Amino acid sequence: xxxxxxxxxxxxxxxxxxxxxxxxxxxxxxxxxxxxxxxxxxxxxxxxxxxxxxxxxxxxxxxxxxxxxxxxxxxxxxxxxxxxxxxxxxxxxxxxxxxxxxxxxxxxxxxxxxxxxxxxxxxxxx
Amino acid sequence: xxxxxxxxxxxxxxxxxxxxxxxxxxxxxxxxxxxxxxxxxxxxxxxxxxxxxxxxxxxxxxxxxxxxxxxxxxxxxxxxxxxxxxxxxxxxxxxxxxxxxxxxxxxxxxxxxxxxxxxxxxxxxxxxxxxxxxxxxxxxxxxxxxxxxxxxxxxxxxxxxxxxxxxxxxxxxxxxxxxxxxxxxxxxxxxxxxxxxxxxxxxxxxxxxxxxxxxxxxxxxxxxxxxxxxxxxxxxxxxxxxxxxxxxxxxxxxxxxxxxxxxxxxxxxxxxxxxxxxxxxxxxxxxxxxxxxxxxxxxxxxxxxxxxxxxxxxxxxxxxxxxxxxxxxxxxxxxxxxxxxxxxxxxxxxxxxxxxxxxxxxxxxxxxxxxxxxxxxxxxxxxxxxxxxxxxxxxxxxxxxxxxxxxxxxxxxxxxxxxxxxxxxxxxxxxxxxxxxxxxxxxxxxxxxxxxxxxxxxxxx
Numbered sequence: 001x002x003x004x005x006x007x008x009x010x011x012x013x014x015x016x017x018x019x020x021x022x023x024x025x026x027x028x029x030x031x032x033x034x035x036x037x038x039x040x041x042x043x044x045x046x047x048x049x050x051x052x053x054x055x056x057x058x059x060x061x062x063x064x065x066x067x068x069x070x071x072x073x074x075x076x077x078x079x080x081x082x083x084x085x086x087x088x089x090x091x092x093x094x095x096x097x098x099x100x101x102x103x104x105x106x107x108x109x110x111x112x113x114x115x116x117x118x119x120x121x122x123x124x125x126x
Numbered sequence: 127x128x129x130x131x132x133x134x135x136x137x138x139x140x141x142x143x144x145x146x147x148x149x150x151x152x153x154x155x156x157x158x159x160x161x162x163x164x165x166x167x168x169x170x171x172x173x174x175x176x177x178x179x180x181x182x183x184x185x186x187x188x189x190x191x192x193x194x195x196x197x198x199x200x201x202x203x204x205x206x207x208x209x210x211x212x213x214x215x216x217x218x219x220x221x222x223x224x225x226x227x228x229x230x231x232x233x234x235x236x237x238x239x240x241x242x243x244x245x246x247x248x249x250x251x252x253x254x255x256x257x258x259x260x261x262x263x264x265x266x267x268x269x270x271x272x273x274x275x276x277x278x279x280x281x282x283x284x285x286x287x288x289x290x291x292x293x294x295x296x297x298x299x300x301x302x303x304x305x306x307x308x309x310x311x312x313x314x315x316x317x318x319x320x321x322x323x324x325x326x327x328x329x330x331x332x333x334x335x336x337x338x339x340x341x342x343x344x345x346x347x348x349x350x351x352x353x354x355x356x357x358x359x360x361x362x363x364x365x366x367x368x369x370x371x372x373x374x375x376x377x378x379x380x381x382x383x384x385x386x387x388x389x390x391x392x393x394x395x396x397x398x399x400x401x402x403x404x405x406x407x408x409x410x411x412x413x414x415x416x417x418x419x420x421x422x423x424x425x426x427x428x429x430x431x432x433x434x435x436x437x438x439x440x441x442x443x444x445x446x447x448x449x450x451x452x453x454x455x456x457x458x459x460x461x462x463x464x465x466x467x468x469x470x471x472x473x474x475x476x477x478x479x480x481x482x483x484x485x486x487x488x489x490x491x492x493x494x495x496x497x498x499x500x501x502x503x504x505x506x507x508x509x510x511x512x513x514x515x516x517x518x519x520x521x522x523x524x525x526x527x528x529x530x531x532x533x534x535x536x537x538x539x540x541x542x543x544x545x546x547x548x549x550x551x552x553x554x555x556x557x558x559x560x561x562x563x564x565x566x567x568x569x570x571x572x573x574x575x576x577x578x579x580x581x582x583x584x585x586x587x
Contacts, residue, residue, distance in 0.1 A: 064443050
């Protein structure tokens, strides 16, 4: 069961909302599928993201995948710890492996994302 | 594992598995008009007749000339060990290994190439390898755009015209290339105009991703690389040095003057001059750009038993995995040519390479004096290594007459750089360690005759 307080996308990103800010990462399922993550490329703070836009790249020993913005907004902060310790995404995907914080452009976008039950059903279906 | 082609039975079984009747059905999505139709080829010839015809064609090559042609491709002595070792069948699978760690020997040869070149250019990372200097330069330009998220590069007109053209081709439609002019007078004539560069970098609405300059430049002159790099960095741009590898034995390597990327033609390292190649594109960068560099990277590690092992690393960014989002479309790694360069460098050694570069420079000084004595002075006052421009009125005609006299008098710059009036009377000439004093005397004598008696054909030697 994935954390119940988060929202999810079909592309396996998660969103944690606090006020008008959202923290974004990738799910444990995505991290497991990718394997050992060796590099995470993140945007510069200040960049305005639109929903579904590519905001970065995650690289594992076997694949490189784009990261898609689950919601639109301005990037406030990126997780600098991932530069030296990209494996945090594998070891703690919903915590220390977070990727960026954005100021939400449109909070209604969050409501359209999957809830935990819907996301669990998605990964159960493979 | 058999490497033979599919048999009729193989094909029939594959078609049956696909539920198809013929291979042609696989191409149904391609409009008929776009498919290859019967090629207009001559009938097969008996081997004896074919050999005779090809021998006749080959005989049209002038191998008798005293050559002073460089301009990006250089004649050097290659120790016979280089070609002999290249003939070994183990190396002939030059294609990128797709199950790379099985082929430890191939990986080691690529690792040795990368190590040798990294030492030569003074940068952290070398990829193996690219088609030629032109494509390596264009890839370097693309790297600067990816790394800075900017879409404009500045390339000095001192960079080889083919490299500039290839970069423009790679950039066409999506990214911008502007050329930095060369100074036309003063002590720096023929080198990059730093004031113009500064102005171009200052256009605030058109931020620059990378600045590209060559050392030595296309005209053989030494550029103020540290100053060019300093201006680039001050504007937030990366600095790309286009280098000739033999020269790095005596000139400062790119890593010492602030280059972020080095690109260049590896042909002088044990690869014979050949019209159309195959050649060897050198591409190197700082560690900070390791994820932007296209091509193969081989690393050294230990296996489960603690033994030394080689791995193809950072491979997930390449075309076979990342498709259209790959760092480049490079997949043919031309490992055989990288190997030729490795063997050459290993056989000749650092002292040998310094001797090659120094002897070429000394032959070029001898050539300069001999040509000046018959009235063909250098066009530029600045320092050069082993290649320079002489001023010869009606250079194209003189060049043709010298061919009749058995001398290949370098490159006619009016042909290579037709848009540059400052070079209209220029011949770009070159000497290397294989240039002999007798050839220099022959060139000077023939030039004297042509310049002194332009209406009388020169006697063939």
